[in-house]
Amino acid sequence: MSLSDSQCIFKLRTPGKTKHSQNTYGWLDLTWHPKKTKWRNSVCQDCTCDQCCYGYVFPEDCVSVFDPKACQYVVHKKDDPSVLCPIFGAVGK
Template identity: 30%
Template sequence: MKTFLACLLVLAISVTLSNASCFVEELKRESDKEVPGCTDFEGKFHEFGSQWETKNCMDCSCSRQGIGCCTSYATPINFDEEKCEAIFNKLTCSYKVVEKDDHTKECPVFEWVG
């Protein structure tokens, strides 16, 4: 029973620490007729149940409710901002935190969100 409660506590804490940037855009219907999928922000069509990654590092999916997207990366929020800076790599969809004066030296990050 103690193990179960400990697992439950860890789960509750991890859910509250999760802070992904997500949104849902409702499906737009031009008429009363049934639509077979979603049209994304670039005008591309996606069938219901499909998933894709955007060029802006968002993981998206199409459902009958609309398009749901979340960032596919974590953002550093707790590091020495006077000495270090966060640099985003759009090719790998990830941040690297490095010293401002020497980008070859990484800085410790104590908290990430996303």
């Protein structure tokens, strides 16, 4: 059991399926990006051509609630929303 949860979503590319060979497709936002670039998508994940990762981790006994307008998460205890949890920066690979 881990002390914290983090998440990356990996997307396998299919050779020959992309009509724009110099670009990569952001599958969540349905947007095109130049190859070998990084961007932040609409749910504040840090993305490359192959993956999107959340830029934070938090303890397992906590839950995050996303505010899309502020592009911010509020992380609190699962059993007590009035108790905030620590948030740590994460690096996806």
